[in-house]
Amino acid sequence: MGFxxxxxxxxxxxxxxxxxxxxxxxxRSGGLLEYTRERILARGVDEVVTVFAPNTEGDSIAVVGCRCDSPERLAEGDVMVRVPAGYFAKFVPDGQVDDPIADVWKQAEDAAKEGRIDRAFAEEIEITRAPNAVELFISLT
Structure with missing residues (x-):
């Protein structure tokens, strides 16, 4: 396990x-996150980018979509979120795993518990590409 x-x-x-x-x-929200990811993939994009931003209840607001360089390129009904530049711990799956998304989140949780990273609990980015490529960017203080 590394990052x-x-x-x-x-x-x-x-x-x-x-x-x-x-x-x-x-x-993962009763499958709603995966369902939404599938809807974004149906648009013909190569990668799905999910931004998790903390809310006041201790959960996150997720924006599931793709990189977007201007508001004019948004699909009708979509919103745009900006993740500021900064330092992130980048996690990738640890070898062959059954669930690469669960694996990267578990790695991040373990790294935080062990004191190897200091999470900022700001915007965090999960990028998925077909078939099983995942990158997780955890915001650092």
């Missing part, structure tokens, strides 16, 4: 909003 600290530029993501999401939950 690398990377400096990321500002990222704009356009997509659909899901309130009160716990990204680390095994149920």
């Amino acid at each position: 690398e600290v990377v400096k990321c530029a500002t990222v704009d993501v356009g997509g659909l909003v899901l309130p009160n999401v716990d990204p680390q939950s095994p149920e």
Whole structure:
């Protein structure tokens, strides 16, 4: 299990909003997150970018979509969220695993518990590409 600290530029993501999401939950909002990801893939994109932003209830608001360079390129009904530039811990699946998304979130949770990263609990980015490629960017203080 490893990660690398990377400096990321500002990222704009356009997509659909899901309130009160716990990204680390095994149920992942009762399948709504996966359903929304499938809807975005149906648009013909190569990668789905999900931004998790903390809300006041301790969960996250998720924007599931793709990179978007201007508001004019948003699909009708989509919103745009900007993730500011900063330092992130980048996690990828640890070898062949049954659920690569659960694996990267577990790695991030373990790294935080062990004190190897200091999470900022700001915007965090999950990128999925077919068939099983996943990258998770955890915001750092």
